[in-house]
Amino acid sequence: MPHPACSVNQLSNKQYVLPKIMPGLEKLRVAVVGAGAAGLCAARHFLARQDLFAPPVLFEITKNIGGTWVYEERVGHYDNGLPIHSSMYRDLRTNIPKEVMSFPDFPFPKHLPSFVHHTEVRKYLEQYCDHFSIRDHIRFGTTVDAVNPVKVKSGWKGLAWDITSSDSVDRRKSIKERFDVVMVCNGHFYDPYIPAIPGLGKFKGMLMHSHDYRNAEPFADKSVLVLGAGLSGLDIAMELSNVNAKVILSHGQKPLTCPMPQGVEQAPPVSKVLEDGIVQFQDGKRAEPEVFMLCTGYNFVYPFLNEQVGVRVKEHLVYPLYKFLIPPAYPSLFVIGICRAICPFPHFHIQSKFAISVLDGSFTLSSREEMEKDIELDMAARRARGVATRHILKLDSEQWAYNDHLAHLGGFQPLPRYWSNLYESNKVFRARDMLNYKTYNYNVINETEWAVQNLEGQQLQKPQLKHI
Secondary structure, three states: OOOOOOOEEEEOOEEEEOOOOOOOOOOEOEEEEOOOHHHHHHHHHHHOOOOOEOOOEEEOOOOOOOHHHOOOOOOOEOOOOOEOOOOOOOOOEOOOOHHHHOEOOEOOOOOOOOOOEHHHHHHHHHHHHHHOOOHHHEEOOEEEEEEEEEEEEEEEOOEEEEEEEEEOOOOOOEEEEEEOEEEEOOOOOOOEOOOOOOOHHHOOOEEEEHHHOOOOHHHOOOEEEEEOOOHHHHHHHHHHHOOOOEEEEEOOOOOOOOOOOOOEEEEOOEEEEOOOOOEEEOOOOEEOOOEEEEOOOEOOOOOOEOHHHOOEEEOOEEEOOEOOOEOOOOOOEEEOOOOEOOOHHHHHHHHHHHHHHHHOOOOOOOOHHHHHHHHHHHHHHHHHOOOOHHHOOEOHHHHHHHHHHHHHHHOOOOOOOHHHHHHHHHHHHHHHOOOOHHHOEEEEOOOOOEEEEOOOOOEOOOOOOOOO
16 A cells, blocks of 8 residues: 555554655554563564564553553552553562573573562563564554554455554544554453353442452452453462462362362352342352452453444454464454463464564465455364363463464474473472462473572472373
């Protein structure tokens, strides 16, 4: 598509000069929605290909990079009325070793322990941003209001995108710009999912979502019902145990067999809240906790995407997306990082590289009809294996085959072989001993080998894994 040689837009009293494109050498203009880990990763890879792409423009609603890794002690809303996006709690340490949590082309500092505090992850993302010179391309305090597809005669596959953005506080300051590519990297850990529990509104104690949990002290000596035994539910239950809270961990998984924190007992899922505010579980037992904490995950939300694009969300599934990335009818839009139960940063790396392989022609997309057929067959195969719709995006151990598949299609370097083995081994250690696994330290020896030691420095035996 034709680009102006140079145009200046006024927004938030700051001038943004769009990239200067020489006639006959039009480069694709890329918009990145969000400057969390996924958005930074996408920008890093586009900046590395300035033969084909103009420097990307990142739209970030907050004043910071890092997305969910930016800790904010307050909950609810900022003074300017904007919602607080971060779900980070004060004492969180990663549940994935830094050796495999990092972007493959930018390791964490060696001196850090394997399981780092969230402040170190934010620092790491700041360093990544500066190392790859991304910061100058970020528009902070900017909300993306609309992403609309436009048919054009030239451009990439005859398609362009009009993006309307505004000052996050003064929405009257609004501009519309045209891009060739959109990377949707707005994350999905900020809009709490509240399950439809009958009678939930009748609960008489304190009802909250883990999105608003910051530290355990306010719950000292209280009785707390934690619904959900995902990683945040387990983490929060352990923190509550440390302040002498009496915790009921309610979940639908098989009962956990590893040692539980003191004062934590397991229960089946909540079936309803009775008229008198008492909570009833699926086995008929009842409890009357002071606090009911929902560790039930988050919703996918894309309020800026034009309905015409056809990306829908139902039962925690974002669809139809070819390879969990691309709407078949609009193949210059990529939704990065929607898969769950994954090792996120390397996953973003692989997806961003694959997006570029599509755009630079290294990988030729099938027709819209063939991509739609591919999605249908993939969904049908998952459902045939007993995967519920709400768990289709939960890749878990399948993420490694998925990552390798994208690398193979795109013709780029896959993750080193040790990556999957170390990650899956950590899951085994976590299941065996959730109280102590974060004290282990890992060491990568070469492309295939790694070792792990406990707190006393003793080398641990690697678990026997099923073939990944």
